[in-house]
Amino acid sequence: MNRDMTIEREERRLARWFVAPALAFIVLGSLVPIAATGWEALYGHDLRLPWLGRPFVGLSNFVEAAADPRFRSALLHTAIFALITVPLELALGLALALMMHTAIRGRPLFRLAVLLPWAIPTVIGALIWRFMFDARAGVITAALQSVGAASESFDWFAHPLAAWVPIGAADIWKTTPFVAILLLAGLQTIDPALHEAARMDGAGSVRRFATITLPLLRPALVVAAAFRMLDALRLFDVAYVTTAGGPGTSTETLSLYAFVALMQRLRFGYGSALSVAIFLLTFAFALVWVRALGRSLIGDRT
Amino acid sequence: MTSGSAVARLASAALLVLLLFPIFWMLSSSVTPESRLFEARPLLPAALSFAHYRALFDERDFLIPLGNSLVVAAMTTAVVLPVAALCAYALARLRFRGRGLLLALILAVSMFPQISIVPPLYLILRELRLLDTYPGLVLPYVTFSAPLAVWLLTGFFRQLPAELEQAAMVDGASRLRALRDVVVPLAAPGVATAAILTFLYCWNEFLFALSFTLSPDRYTVPVAVTLFRGRYQVPWGQVLAATVVATIPVALLVVAVQRRIVAGLTAGASKG
Amino acid sequence: MAAIRIDGVAKTYPNGHVAIRPLDLAIDAGEFLVLVGPSGCGKSTLLRLLAGLETPTSGRIAIGGVDVTGLPPQARDLAMVFQSYALYPHMSVRGNLAYGLQVRRTDPQVVTRRVAAVAAALDLGDLLDRRPAQLSGGERQRVALGRAMVRQPKAFLLDEPLSNLDPALRAQARAELRRLHRALAVTMVYVTHDQEEAMTLGGRVAVLRDGAIEQVAPPLDVYAEPVNTFVARFIGAPPMNLVPAALLAIDAAPGLLAGVRPQDVALVTSGSLRATVDFVEPRGHDSVVHLRLDSPAADPFLAVVAGAAPPPPGSQVFVRIAPDRLHLFDGRYGVRMKR
Numbered sequence: 025m026n027r028d029m030t031i032e033r034e035e036r037r038l039a040r041w042f043v044a045p046a047l048a049f050i051v052l053g054s055l056v057p058i059a060a061t062g063w064e065a066l067y068g069h070d071l072r073l074p075w076l077g078r079p080f081v082g083l084s085n086f087v088e089a090a091a092d093p094r095f096r097s098a099l100l101h102t103a104i105f106a107l108i109t110v111p112l113e114l115a116l117g118l119a120l121a122l123m124m125h126t127a128i129r130g131r132p133l134f135r136l137a138v139l140l141p142w143a144i145p146t147v148i149g150a151l152i153w154r155f156m157f158d159a160r161a162g163v164i165t166a167a168l169q170s171v172g173a174a175s176e177s178f179d180w181f182a183h184p185l186a187a188w189v190p191i192g193a194a195d196i197w198k199t200t201p202f203v204a205i206l207l208l209a210g211l212q213t214i215d216p217a218l219h220e221a222a223r224m225d226g227a228g229s230v231r232r233f234a235t236i237t238l239p240l241l242r243p244a245l246v247v248a249a250a251f252r253m254l255d256a257l258r259l260f261d262v263a264y265v266t267t268a269g270g271p272g273t274s275t276e277t278l279s280l281y282a283f284v285a286l287m288q289r290l291r292f293g294y295g296s297a298l299s300v301a302i303f304l305l306t307f308a309f310a311l312v313w314v315r316a317l318g319r320s321l322i323g324d325r326t
Numbered sequence: 327m328t329s330g331s332a333v334a335r336l337a338s339a340a341l342l343v344l345l346l347f348p349i350f351w352m353l354s355s356s357v358t359p360e361s362r363l364f365e366a367r368p369l370l371p372a373a374l375s376f377a378h379y380r381a382l383f384d385e386r387d388f389l390i391p392l393g394n395s396l397v398v399a400a401m402t403t404a405v406v407l408p409v410a411a412l413c414a415y416a417l418a419r420l421r422f423r424g425r426g427l428l429l430a431l432i433l434a435v436s437m438f439p440q441i442s443i444v445p446p447l448y449l450i451l452r453e454l455r456l457l458d459t460y461p462g463l464v465l466p467y468v469t470f471s472a473p474l475a476v477w478l479l480t481g482f483f484r485q486l487p488a489e490l491e492q493a494a495m496v497d498g499a500s501r502l503r504a505l506r507d508v509v510v511p512l513a514a515p516g517v518a519t520a521a522i523l524t525f526l527y528c529w530n531e532f533l534f535a536l537s538f539t540l541s542p543d544r545y546t547v548p549v550a551v552t553l554f555r556g557r558y559q560v561p562w563g564q565v566l567a568a569t570v571v572a573t574i575p576v577a578l579l580v581v582a583v584q585r586r587i588v589a590g591l592t593a594g595a596s597k598g
Numbered sequence: 599m600a601a602i603r604i605d606g607v608a609k610t611y612p613n614g615h616v617a618i619r620p621l622d623l624a625i626d627a628g629e630f631l632v633l634v635g636p637s638g639c640g641k642s643t644l645l646r647l648l649a650g651l652e653t654p655t656s657g658r659i660a661i662g663g664v665d666v667t668g669l670p671p672q673a674r675d676l677a678m679v680f681q682s683y684a685l686y687p688h689m690s691v692r693g694n695l696a697y698g699l700q701v702r703r704t705d706p707q708v709v710t711r712r713v714a715a716v717a718a719a720l721d722l723g724d725l726l727d728r729r730p731a732q733l734s735g736g737e738r739q740r741v742a743l744g745r746a747m748v749r750q751p752k753a754f755l756l757d758e759p760l761s762n763l764d765p766a767l768r769a770q771a772r773a774e775l776r777r778l779h780r781a782l783a784v785t786m787v788y789v790t791h792d793q794e795e796a797m798t799l800g801g802r803v804a805v806l807r808d809g810a811i812e813q814v815a816p817p818l819d820v821y822a823e824p825v826n827t828f829v830a831r832f833i834g835a836p837p838m839n840l841v842p843a844a845l846l847a848i849d850a851a852p853g854l855l856a857g858v859r860p861q862d863v864a865l866v867t868s869g870s871l872r873a874t875v876d877f878v879e880p881r882g883h884d885s886v887v888h889l890r891l892d893s894p895a896a897d898p899f900l901a902v903v904a905g906a907a908p909p910p911p912g913s914q915v916f917v918r919i920a921p922d923r924l925h926l927f928d929g930r931y932g933v934r935m936k937r
Binding site for chain 1: 334337338341342344345346348349351352355364408409410412413415416417419420421422423428431432434435437438439440441442443444445446447448449450465466468469470472476495501502526529530532533536537547548551552562565566569572573576577579580581584
Binding site for chain 2: 649650651670671672674676677678680682684686687688697698701702745749755
């Protein structure tokens, strides 16, 4: 046994080894690549035109992006999509969480209903929704037609605005369960005695919800909102599979456009600049939220 | 079902239907013969046809993407579990400087837009000839699934009484010995949940798989299903059969351990 | 068994919280010392410092003459009984008892022998193959004790080991603990917040407040000659009455405080100090009478009266105190004064 190997010293020593692998993956797997992307964005690198080499072009990729109308519309699409779907997901998730929390019978059914959409791969879910909205075989189109709400063979995917509906539906369907689980955790930490006391004071369920549940659920709501906003800003899978950005580019999200630039047009320099722009956007957003988030996640351990 | 008004019960039923209907429709459509797929039809198919499934495996050899997904998911999980468990234990139990920074880093990684690291990873993997290989996918998969595993396992370790390891140490065991004798036997539930979530992430992942695999026999399931091409149009019958096949493993997994998953996620969320 | 010396030990946490101010304590070999005090006084921290689970910010700790300050818990040859018992849930009772010895690679025959001996001493023989989850609270507590005994360590550290037991079991467990200590003659350092437990168990009692030791002495000394007002009111129930000395018509310098235990207060029909009965708490064998003194501030005053016929609420009585039961304390710091 070493002299002067106190427990704290040993903990520090062990911690270095325990943390190293995860840290290595994080640094090598994300920090270094992000820096490399930033670096790549400063070069003109078109894989289709290798004879042009890889000249240093400074910030011209970024300048091009700023003026690029397709980038601007992708930005607009993404922002509006996020601002619409996230509140919907929060509301639906909250409703679902409340139901799961207060359900006496049928809990396993709720759990199943919540976990299945969440577990199903995003692209699979998107494909199902695309099928359901399909002009010919889509059950949703058929249902609306039978009610008279839509005309003969309305093609959702041919309409620039309507095409957002299948995307939104697929995204909300897939992510509401996740929100519900997060909020359920929050609900479970609320002391039932508070509600009982309020009930004895004569407060109805709506009032109790507004004055007890919502305020105490705020941390969980903040966490859920932050995660969902971040995911909405990064949206790729659902957009690619449901509409591939179409018709034209009217449902193209930021990540989708960057992907097109990189993997389809093989303009790595420009695509990297787009990626950096997306990264900065999400980073700025995350910074704002991390203040609110950090306290609830790290907890109050000394 | 719920304690409350008829409105609440109606709303519950509506939400349940909304959540479960697409799955039901997927199942029902996958066994509907091609000829009836695009007609108006009742909710339950009159005649069951497994032609799509046959075509899926005979013509498209769907076993290959299934195998690819399985291998990548297994490899990733095998790497993530020890890496995340060690890191989570350190975060939960050991006193060291930089805990806050590490947590912030882990949180930050989970917020990255995945597209942002595709360019350099693509170029590096191309250099190292790891494009279109299993390890080429495992690296980004580990990086991006580790944060959730660490978060989950940290919450789990925090809930284990610290006094157990302390008792073992006072009894004479070194920290590592105490880990082996006391923590590891009790870690199974948390590790199982982390393994399931990691597996789900890999099975689910699309962007990296799309970017870093080139040949169809390296496609993972999400990529393979999305890139089904018919001669004239999307072969919906087979696509639907493929979605069912892709869903079955994860659905079974989730159903089998649903209680554990919810408990694991809520345990990680609540403050110890 | 070994003596423990604590020299100038202090503990400040990285966040600035001062848990222990520099303190000295000498514990004799074979002694049963109780650390007692209100929550946050540092008694558990001190115990953890002894165990090696924390390292002091300054000072030295010596066990059996050996400086252990820089040693981890594994090297100190101490045994600890936790408040939650911390039994290994996945091991049988036998496994729990044997663990400490097996970790030190003790000869298996010795292990078997010692486990059997301890199981017999604590009446755990039938439970050896059960898991902790299948045991009652009292049984778990005995296993925790047995786990410590099996190792025959230099000293026992006990962190409120009885506080999770039902009150009825607690008294019994206390008696068994005393018997055990007599039989083993091993050094025991015992932490509790319950002053009654401290008084009945300790060979010596150390009263702590805010990370410092207020007084270390045998229980009767702490009871009869508390060194300051904090100790005076912490030890003994109901707590000692403390009023300005002038009220009790004592010829003393102004600003002094006088203390008298409720048990030493007699209620009589005539005298110099009048009081009104506020209310009475009957305790069966005696009663606690809550009084209000006939003073400018109407100070509350407690008296313990034997028998089943205490004066009724609202009645007037006179308070009589034997002079040798009076304690005098300095008004500013609460320090005990000589008469």
